[in-house]
Amino acid sequence: MTDFANLLRVLATGQVDFILVGGVAATIHGSARLTQDIDIVYSRQAMNLDSLVQALKPLNPYLRDAPSGLPFHWETRTLEQGLNFTLTTTSGALDLLGEIIGGGGYEDLLPHTITVTAFDLELRCLDLESLIRVKRAAGRPKDFEAIAELEAILNQPP
Amino acid sequence: MPTRLQNPLERDPVIDAFKRDVDVSLIRQNLQLTPQQRLEKLFQLQQFAAELQRAGPTNKPRP
Numbered sequence: 763m764t765d766f767a768n769l770l771r772v773l774a775t776g777q778v779d780f781i782l783v784g785g786v787a788a789t790i791h792g793s794a795r796l797t798q799d800i801d802i803v804y805s806r807q808a809m810n811l812d813s814l815v816q817a818l819k820p821l822n823p824y825l826r827d828a829p830s831g832l833p834f835h836w837e838t839r840t841l842e843q844g845l846n847f848t849l850t851t852t853s854g855a856l857d858l859l860g861e862i863i864g865g866g867g868y869e870d871l872l873p874h875t876i877t878v879t880a881f882d883l884e885l886r887c888l889d890l891e892s893l894i895r896v897k898r899a900a901g902r903p904k905d906f907e908a909i910a911e912l913e914a915i916l917n918q919p920p
Numbered sequence: 921m922p923t924r925l926q927n928p929l930e931r932d933p934v935i936d937a938f939k940r941d942v943d944v945s946l947i948r949q950n951l952q953l954t955p956q957q958r959l960e961k962l963f964q965l966q967q968f969a970a971e972l973q974r975a976g977p978t979n980k981p982r983p
Contacts, residue, residue, distance in 0.1 A: 766963055789962045790955045794946035796965050880956035887955075891929055898932065910938035915947055916929075 766800055767881050769821070769853040774883040776817025779805035781871050782887040783862060783896065788908060790878055791890045792915045795908055799848075799855035803888075805868040806860055811841045814858070821851035864899020865892065890916055 766786070773780055781804075782790065785797025804814055815838050823836050826848045834840070841847075845860035861867045865874075865888075874892035878885050888896070894912045897905045950958055 766966070767959070786959070786962070789958050792947055792950040792958065794943065794950055796969060797962065798966065798969075878955040880954075880959050885955075894929060898935075906935060906938045907941070909932075910935050911942050911947070913935060914939055914942045914944055915951070918944075918947060918951060 765853040769800055769851065769856060770883060770885060771881060772817050772821060772853070773802070773814075774885065776813055778813045778817050779807070779810045779868060780814075780886065781868060781875055782885060783859065783865075783871075783893065784857070785908075787887045787893050788912060790880075790885075790887050791893065791912065792918075793908070793911055795911060799857055801857040801859060803859045803862055803865070803868050803871055808838075811838045814841065818849075818851060818856075821853050823847075823849045823851045823856070826850045826855060862896050862900075865896040 780802040782800070783803055784799075784801030785793070785795065786800050788795065789797065804810060815836060819836060825832065825834050828834065841858075847858040849856045849858060862871075865871050871888060871892070872886075874889050875886045876889050878887055890912065894909060894916065897909050897912070950961070953961065
């Protein structure tokens with residue numbers, strides 16, 4: 763069952779420091795494109811890794827596309843030893859990104875965020891120009907249409 | 921990792937070519953919504969897409 767509102771709630775109420783990037787951030791800025799997962803850049807501070815582990819534990823996070831039975835332990839040590847994790851949870855797909863191309867990590871991105879209120883939560887989201895920049899930096903042909911749309915949003919009158 | 925977020929946003933002819941196909945009417949509609957309403961709309965679309973995917977295999981072509 764996909765329940766992205768719950769996923770956002772779990773992260774925000776779990777005191778996890780994260781920034782929405784990717785398709786959900788694009789939606790917040792007005793994109794009409796459909797996205798199937800939530801992409802977040804998370805702070806790599808030790809305390810935040812603990813918060814992330816505790817917050818997501820009830821949602822049974824597991825590596826997406828990994829063969830079932832693969833030993834995967836959702837714990838702080840696992841996060842310490844990796845950087846980016848594509849997860850499936852009982853509330854939907856979640857990509858945890860320690861860094862993104864062209865943008866860096868949580869602390870680098872923080873000055874380039876906006877705060878939006880949704881579902882009674884304060885959510886940090888990459889600002890529109892920065893979202894365009896990181897998507898351009900990634901250089902993936904599949905993003906060209908999305909970038910064009912984001913630039914069209916940027917050019918809309920206020 | 922060095923950040924390039926300070927760089928000015930320059931025009932990209934490839935992206936400009938893709939802009940011709942952007943449905944600006946959908947964008948204008950979305951910009952009239954609050955961020956929460958935009959997310960709710962996305963979540964509804966996701967549910968709809970998931971429902972269609974589930975329905976797909978049961979619908980076989982007619983003989």
